[in-house]
Amino acid sequence: MLRVALVAVIALGLAARLAVWEHVFTPSGTELVPADSHGYLTVVRAQLEAGRWVSRTIPDVAFPTGGPAYFPWLHLTLVTIAVKVAGLAHAETAAAWVGPALWLAWLGVALFWLRRRVPGPWLALVAAVWSWCLVHVEVSTLGTADHHVHEAFVAVAAALACGALLERPSTRSAVALGLVLGLSRLLVTSAFALPPLVALAAAWFSSRELTRALGLAAGTASATALAGALLVGAGLSSSYELFGAFQPLFAGACLLAACAVSAVRSGQRASAGAALLGAVVALVLLAPELARAVGHLGRHDAILGVIDEATPLLSDWRFGLALCGPLALLAPFAVWRLLVKPSAWRVTVAVMTAGWLVAALAQARFAAAFMGVLPLAVVATFEPPREGRPRAVTVGLAALCLVMLPGALSGTPWVTPSLASRVRPTLEWLRTGARHEAVVADPYLGLFTAWYARRPVVASTLAQMTEYATANDRARAVLDARDDGAVEAGLAALDAGLVIASPPFANGSVAPGSLAERLGRPVLSVPSLELLYESAESRRDDGRALLRVFRRVPGAAVEGLAEPGARITGRVAIEARPGELLEYRAEVMAGDGGTWVMRVPQPGRLELSDGTAVTVSPEAVEHGETLRTSP
Secondary structure, three states: OHHHHHHHHHHHHHHHHHOOHHHHEEOOEEOOOOHHHHHHHHHHHHHHHHOOOOOOEEOOOOOOOOEEOOOOHHHHHHHHHHHHHHOHHHHHHHHHOHHHHHHHHHHHHHHHHHOOOOOOOHHHHHHHHHHHOHHHHHHHOOOOOOHHHHHHHHHHHHHHHHHHHHHOOOHHHHHHHHHHHHHHHHOOHHHHHHHHHHHHHHOOOOOHHHHHHHHHHHHHHHHHHHHHHHHHOOOOOOOOOOOOOHHHHHHHHHHHHHHHHHHHHOOOHHHHHHHHHHHHHHHHHHHHHHHHHHHHHOOOOOOOOOOHHHOOOOOOHHHHHHHHOHHHHHHHHHHHHHHHOOOHHHHHHHHHHHHHHHHHHHOHHHHHHHHHHHHHHHHHHHOOOOOOOHHHHHHHHHHHHHHHHHHHHHOOHHHOOOHHHHHHHHHHHHHHHOOOOEEEOOHHHHHHHHHHHOOOEOOOOOOOOHHHHHHHHHHHHHHHOOOHHHHHHHHHHHOEEEEEEOOOOOOOOOOOOOHHHHOOOOEEOOOOEEEEEEOOOEOOOOOOEOOEEEEEOOOEEEEEEOOOOOEEEEEEEEEEEOOEEEEEEEEEEOOOOOEEEEEEOOOEEEEEOOOOEEEEOHHHHHHOOEEEOOO
16 A cells, blocks of 8 residues: 555656646757756766866856856766767757656655655655655756755755664764765755754764764765865865865864764763864864855845845745745644654754754755755654544645645746746857857856857856856946946956847846846947847837847947037937837037047948938948048
């Protein structure tokens, strides 16, 4: 009966992930979601074309300086293998299956791990949460290749390893926990949150055996993480986002602090002093990076403040309830119950649940890990159920899980046209329709542009690290500029030749008078940007295009004579799309000698207000030639 229940639960979970089939495999091609999936493909393509699988940078992002690679190496390798097997020509189709395939594999492994820890029908309940909870569906649905698919199961692996160590401290359990903590950064970027949670759980207990085991776990975690950082990570970089020196130092510091607590409580003063000294030294070395990490959790970067995964669930409880399901309401009760009646396993899942809940309340990106360990806490709370009430408890929890199912089957954001599908035609045109130059655009277009257009981009949604945040600020300064001189200076400093005008996809509004707003008008007036292409897709009822592509040009210099102080207006009609005309308009004032000069970035017939006209050729725009009006 249990096997039938598990098969049914998993089948419904797989159906939820495949429900978006027609929105992923479209007539125009495979549509991946979210943007980070395209970031992975950009790195994979660069690695396959270069013939090496270890990349220290993320290609074509944060131009011109570039940005360090912080994607988890093992997940990147799995995506690379999938693409290599299918062939680079079918990269998107291969990547589309990464999410559901890894979820299915992880689910089987996790249920196998739990078969002795979670009895009978409760295993089906745990599987139902992992299969139907909307946050789990979103991170592993068809069409996504991001590393978030691992987060729930890495959190579960850490809980199981920690619980085993606290129940029976031994060399084997210590090494197992150390390996989980040391290798987790190969799969998820949130691995830095695991060591402090393990340390908090361990602080509830003390014994000589536990002290030794925690010391061995600290050494194993640090050594494993250091080896991984040197082999496939960022070496000795102290940045917390990278797989570098931060991970071994932080894991060692947290576990040594727990080791010190256990040593003090078990009367091992010498061991306590040595462990505490090691923890303090490591934490002092990491203090600047820890401050940065707290700032990022507080969404200090502008992009981090608006992307969905950075949404604080504490301030948007409706979104949180939809994402996590009604079972999440049991979290405070479960944590309290488990801490009232502590055991090694109960304390472990209580601390893990509470820690991930706090993190998810700060940013939604941690909701998958929270909903990974929460069902374990619920099971530990209600199993065994009170005498005389087993059926009521089981039925009640099953009902809570069933409430999740409709949202899992129909609530994913891929049911509506994704941003990728709306911008893809324009970016694919850009790949062959313009010179190979760097692009300044809204950060939400960054990874799409790098993948579809094969163009280096300045801004992207990779906003946490300093290099990416700085690049985003530079791009934002150009798009927000109100002065034409500032626009030209900004583009020249970035060595960027292309600009994509669009709405800011985070909030849908632009500042009046900014470059982004002016490039969206029916009448253009920026003298250094030539309109190359306008998308056919519209974003508003007035039919204005979603995207416009401009290139930086010197523009033709049109000279003429008029009365000193006279205002001369020039207009060039632009056929952006068949049947749709835009206009470039410029206005200059004649000098004391009556001469005037007008920069024109658009080829075509320039109609002047003095009744004359000048034909501006593409070559004149391209090379900055000087043209003179007829006398």
